[in-house]
Amino acid sequence: MDPELLQRLTAALAIGALIGIERGWKQRSEAPGSRAAGLRTFTLAGLLGGLAAILGSDLGGAAFAAIALAFSVLFGIFQWRDNSADEEFSATSTVAGLLTFALGSLAGLGHLHEAATAGVAAACILAFKDSLHAWLRGLTWPEIRSALLILAMTFIALPLLPSAPVDPWGLIRLRELWFLTILIATISFAGYIAVRLLGKRAGLAVGAVAGSVVSSTLTVAELARRRRQGSLTLLDATAAASLTTLVMLVRILLLVVFLAPQLVDLVLPVLVASSAAGAAGALYLLHPRAATTQERLLPDLKSPLDLRSVAGFALLIGGLNICVALASRWAGEVSLLALAALGGLADVDAVILNVTRLSEPTSYLAASAILLAAAANMVSKSVLAFVAGGARFGACFSASALFVVAAGTVALANTWQ
Template sequence: MIDQPIVQLLTALALGLLIGLERGWHERMMRAGGRVAGIRTFALVAVAGQVAGMLGTLLTPWIPVAALLGLSLLLALGYRLNSDEDRDFGTTTVIAALLTFLLGLLVSIGESTLAVGAAVIVTVLLHFKETLHGWIYGLNAEELRGILQLGLISAVLLPVLPNETFGPWDTLNPYEIWLMVVLISAISLAGYFAMRLAGAGKGIMITSAFGGIASSTATTLSLARMSQQLPMYRLLAGGILLASAIMYPRILLLVAVLNVELVQQLSIPLGGMSLTSFAMALWLWRKTEADGEFDSSQLNQKPFQIGPALKFGALLAVIMLAAEGIRAEMGEQGLWIVSLVAGLTDVDAITLTLTRMTDNGIGQQIAIVGITLAAISNTLVKGILAGAAGGATLLKTLVPGLGLSMLVGGLLLLI
């Protein structure tokens, strides 16, 4: 049905009207005749693309090529005349018109779904021009460098790595290890920008929530150190518990990327720990008499650093080797020892390792127990760090929440 010529024609017309509506609205204040292309022109351009594609299929493929060249000349002439008169040298509308023609061609070859999806994306990008420019103007050098570095390790380095195993027990896969580095780095960078967009002025509650996305351990250390200048222990302890509460769903997200079958069972202990931590954080904040604010830049001096990413990759490789070695010598139950020890430093690495190993022979229940034990030991470490950096008063305030969370996780795991 969707491949019938009349349906294709109407589809091309619809996507042309969509893009043209945005362009017409954006340039609605321009003088009459001052626009290179408006809603009617965009609709006609899309229909022209569909008709040219259909004629190219029936007669000769040179027809859409000639039509595209002719349209390019017309748009170039209109752009030249418009820029000479209005001194407006923006090429966005011209590029959008050419893209609309190509989307019409896509419709003519039976790719209507792709064309409509692309039209929606193009319209959104065009409409949010000011917002996107505002984000660019708000970027500092470190943030831009972070985005470029993430692009480097994901789009440049990742595709060239060999996707095959080697080493002791045939364990190490460079592509998979680096993919995990990219995944963790992307989550951390997203958490950093989430903090930037929320703003530091909204207080510790929101900053703790976004800090938990990036690194709950880093957030714990930052809030604990702040207690020396801001002795609001209930508020800070609530922030630490909120960051921990968000860590558990983040673990589930990492697991879902590799093995969604584990999520349902794993969500019972981790969900219980998350809800407990959140409830205790809320209780502490309700008992807090004053509000506190701080600079969110204290959580992350740099949004992305290559050094920590490389260290994480090395740690992941070591844990993979240790896990496979212990499994070979002690059986699957020996992995639980690795989980407890690995969780003391980084819960993400052991989570990714055990999830990956479910594809290589270990039972799902072994992975679920190991990941939960790693989360429990990581929660214990937060208490130790908070006590060392923030002192006895903060630790005393924090212990009930962390202790109850670990107890709930352990009980739900046994059940």
């Protein structure tokens, strides 16, 4: 007995069983004998694919092609008859059966990890049918159109953009600029989709977190508006606002890890200490309380993949990059701190992208610029909290922001030697 062949056939059998379990569960209410394909059929389809691949390796490609063609025709006929009897017009089970055979064949050829990964992905897609349809219904056509346009510009136009600088001073690299823009827009789009899908189910804490992934500034503005209207208590609004600060700090850390891992040792202690201070709001909101916990938060956010938003962010990154480079040449690298503070008032992400990728300062100076931008952004949010939410909310949010900055400052003083 060949252990390797046995392992391949076992993998093909397991992939078929996995997809068959999902298909059989969906059809569990039907009477026995009325289903064209269920658990047993899909399991056998996966095993047949594995055997066909092994026989094809020994007898030639014609043997595999004959088995694959015979299976495809017979399976298609039975699925067509099943759909006709039920008066349905779905090709999902037919495609799933052919895919099961193909993945079994892939496992039979020895590509076990690839086949298993694809099998799990296929089972998930089949299992989450209702969720996927609900997600699609929750999107508007302009949002889908914008996402498709951005994807086309990324996967079609991006490779065509020049990687070398396009200006005489060597400041603007279009391919890198577009990649960084899409990176941030994609991260924000994930939070935007979460906000859209959660809808009325988005509680105060969940809504604050999801909204902050898109824009912590707009989420604070929404909390301030709710507080001024009296629909949120002062403690609830302040706690949710502190969650936006926590999300911002975590987002900064992830961007640094992804774009500039050499800075992690410098910024990690400061961001962890600041995040621990900001997490106090999460602990308050998650603690069982009275009916105020039922308050919902659904910020009014625009799609981050809107073409105008993406273009505006790209211009912000490019403009800040030019300012950083020119100021460094004329006033020295220390000018980066002043630009980081000014840029952080508007957008921390743009500062991080410039510091980590578009300029080359020393590690301590780069880390200082990132942290200063974060502090400046909290200052701008504090001003927004005063203006939009009133004096009491502004004072409470400013106090929480000051607590976060103080915790980070203490960590910085103890770790930076």
